[in-house]
Amino acid sequence: MKALLLLISLLAVIPCVRAQQTNLIANTQGRKTVSLDGQWQTIIDPYETGYYDYRYLPSADGYFKDAKPKTKSDLIEYDFDTSESLAVPGDWNTQKERLLLYEGTIWYKKSFDYKKKPNTRLFVYFGAANYLADVYLNGEKLGRHEGGFTPFNFEVTNLVRDKANSLIVKVDNQRRRDAVPTLNTDWWNYGGLTREVKLIETPATFVQDYFIQLQKGSREQISGWVKLNGDKLNQTGTVQIPEARVSRTFTTDANGYAQISFNADLTLWSPDNPKLYDVVVEAETDRVQDLIGFRSIETRGSEILLNGRPIFLRGVSIHEEAPFRGGRAFSQEDSLTLLGWAKELGCNFVRLAHYPHNEFMVRQADRLGIMVWSEIPVYWTILWENPATLENAQTQLSEMIARDKNRAAVIIWSMANETPIGDARLSFLKKLVERTKSLDSTRLISAALERHYLDEQTEMIDDPLGEYLDVLGCNEYVGWYDGLPEKADRLEWKTKYQKPLIMSEFGGGALYGKHGDALTRWTEEYQENLYQHQVKMLKRISFLRGTCPWILMDFRSPRRPLPGIQDFHNRKGLISDRGERKKAFYVMQQYYHELEATLQK
Numbered sequence: 001m002k003a004l005l006l007l008i009s010l011l012a013v014i015p016c017v018r019a020q021q022t023n024l025i026a027n028t029q030g031r032k033t034v035s036l037d038g039q040w041q042t043i044i045d046p047y048e049t050g051y052y053d054y055r056y057l058p059s060a061d062g063y064f065k066d067a068k069p070k071t072k073s074d075l076i077e078y079d080f081d082t083s084e085s086l087a088v089p090g091d092w093n094t095q096k097e098r099l100l101l102y103e104g105t106i107w108y109k110k111s112f113d114y115k116k117k118p119n120t121r122l123f124v125y126f127g128a129a130n131y132l133a134d135v136y137l138n139g140e141k142l143g144r145h146e147g148g149f150t151p152f153n154f155e156v157t158n159l160v161r162d163k164a165n166s167l168i169v170k171v172d173n174q175r176r177r178d179a180v181p182t183l184n185t186d187w188w189n190y191g192g193l194t195r196e197v198k199l200i201e202t203p204a205t206f207v208q209d210y211f212i213q214l215q216k217g218s219r220e221q222i223s224g225w226v227k228l229n230g231d232k233l234n235q236t237g238t239v240q241i242p243e244a245r246v247s248r249t250f251t252t253d254a255n256g257y258a259q260i261s262f263n264a265d266l267t268l269w270s271p272d273n274p275k276l277y278d279v280v281v282e283a284e285t286d287r288v289q290d291l292i293g294f295r296s297i298e299t300r301g302s303e304i305l306l307n308g309r310p311i312f313l314r315g316v317s318i319h320e321e322a323p324f325r326g327g328r329a330f331s332q333e334d335s336l337t338l339l340g341w342a343k344e345l346g347c348n349f350v351r352l353a354h355y356p357h358n359e360f361m362v363r364q365a366d367r368l369g370i371m372v373w374s375e376i377p378v379y380w381t382i383l384w385e386n387p388a389t390l391e392n393a394q395t396q397l398s399e400m401i402a403r404d405k406n407r408a409a410v411i412i413w414s415m416a417n418e419t420p421i422g423d424a425r426l427s428f429l430k431k432l433v434e435r436t437k438s439l440d441s442t443r444l445i446s447a448a449l450e451r452h453y454l455d456e457q458t459e460m461i462d463d464p465l466g467e468y469l470d471v472l473g474c475n476e477y478v479g480w481y482d483g484l485p486e487k488a489d490r491l492e493w494k495t496k497y498q499k500p501l502i503m504s505e506f507g508g509g510a511l512y513g514k515h516g517d518a519l520t521r522w523t524e525e526y527q528e529n530l531y532q533h534q535v536k537m538l539k540r541i542s543f544l545r546g547t548c549p550w551i552l553m554d555f556r557s558p559r560r561p562l563p564g565i566q567d568f569h570n571r572k573g574l575i576s577d578r579g580e581r582k583k584a585f586y587v588m589q590q591y592y593h594e595l596e597a598t599l600q601k
């Protein structure tokens with residue numbers, strides 16, 4: 001018994017070295033990089049001829065070899081350099097008419113020269129590739145990444161050459177039952193290298209990652225960690241916040257890891273004052289600078305507290321759909337447009353559905369003071385009992401948190417959207433909650449749940465997952481899928497949990513410019529009427545602390561074919577995909593302006 005007690009006491013003093021979930025390089029925008037964006041040569045490969053031989057076994061001479069005939073008699077049946085090109089970043093669906101509905105493999109090739117300096121390391125970084133990416137450099141496999149919305153990087157230090165490097169990526173966007181998301185989604189399966197690609201040069205031992213945020217509920221206690229990567233892992237360094245007159249020393253252990261914890265007198269980040277500090281992490285062999293905001297977010301009963309004060313999240317849901325041009329949004333300009341529209345609506349909050357958006361969105365939200373709900377695509381009927389599916393979801397969750405854990409704007413990590421109640425699903429999602437808490441104890445955890453009718457007048461939120469969430473999310477479509485708009489007038493909302501509620505989806509469709517009476521489906525007047533009844537209902541929910549109407553802008557969906565109205569678009573946007581504001585936009589805008597006025601009193 002004594003030995004056991006001794007062991008327990010020893011374990012208690014070992015610093016909790018959080019398992020490094022990814023080898024992701026943090027804050028690439030603060031590093032020396034070379035962009036590989038632009039035109040890439042591509043080969044469409046619906047039968048994966050460039051990967052499998054005729055017996056469907058992985059071929060040693062696939063397209064990744066980028067082979068050329070050596071004699072006039074040689075047989076090579078592909079040639080990247082005379083093939084068509086596609087722009088990177090960008091989905092392939094909206095670049096060529098014949099690719100709009102394409103689901104399968106497209107090979108990408110980029111040739112580049114690179115003169116690597118001595119004693120440095122080189123990595124190739126992808127903002128995202130939807131859905132499955134196999135990456136090769138000069139014919140050598142670097143690795144595979146699964147998941148269409150999170151970044152990844154591979155080291156190429158010992159493979160890169162001065163001239164004519166051949167970087168080849170097999171991107172496969174085929175949907176799979178066991179994948180995350182699974183086969184069925186209400187968004188377009190945009191495939192390709194959908195975000196930026198760049199080379200990152202680092203010192204031999206560099207500051208790979210760090211977590212520097214206020215502890216949950218604190219307004220002056222900063223805690224976190226620094227992680228070095230390389231062969232000189234024992235280093236002494238400093239975390240500096242010059243404007244706050246902070247400089248704290250750390251010493252990394254044999255794993256290159258050091259925990260940090262110190263007090264600081266800070267101007268806290270908030271929508272009214274989105275204060276960002278220059279933060280420097282300096283080790284003996286590397287120095288990286290970031291822009292970080294500090295705020296605390298927590299709940300107390302049915303209140304959400306930002307920096308200790310109750311807030312109401314005036315939100316809107318957003319898909320990563322490019323305004324005006326359609327396709328995957330990926331640029332700073334796209335983020336300025338989408339978040340600018342959210343601000344015009346009166347928002348202090350956005351739900352980035354249904355997957356992690358590009359980093360420009362989150363960094364812009366940091367600067368604009370817009371709080372963010374970020375989620376992984378555990379959407380609808382996931383294969384809950386498949387271990388590989390859980391591992392996939394865990395990896396995408398870890399990558400989402402790895403990239404955005406230092407962004408003050410992100411206040412909520414969401415585990416799932418509209419998943420069916422069941423034991424296997426609950427077990428799966430509880431594991432995601434546990435992983436989230438192990439990676440980041442500073443933010444709130446939620447999920448978009450469904451409610452059920454207790455009786456004709458009562459909507460009940462009692463999903464068993466609610467017990468494990470900090471904040472309840474709920475999607476409801478009263479007036480669209482569920483009765484007519486005035487049905488909302490007679491509904492009462494209840495929950496078994498003493499927790500805040502964010503109505504994470506509600507609304508209905510309208511084709512911009514289609515007009516009629518308030519009960520004619522698809523008219524702007526029907527949508528406007530629906531929102532008027534919704535707002536009256538929302539005002540009556542005592543534990544409501546946030547709203548995210550579905551959705552800011554119309555978006556492409558394969559599930560919405562209605563000719564002349566949907567034309568493969570979901571028309572629930574408050575704004576059309578051409579940037580035209582529908583009448584319902586102004587109903588929500590007025591609600592948010594009233595809310596802002598009352599809460600500021």
Ligand code: GCU
Pocket residue numbers: 186354417418475505550570572
């Ligand atoms: C669901 C789902 C959305 C979908 C929306 C709709 O709630 O979460 O992804 O687009 O309803 O039906 O429009």
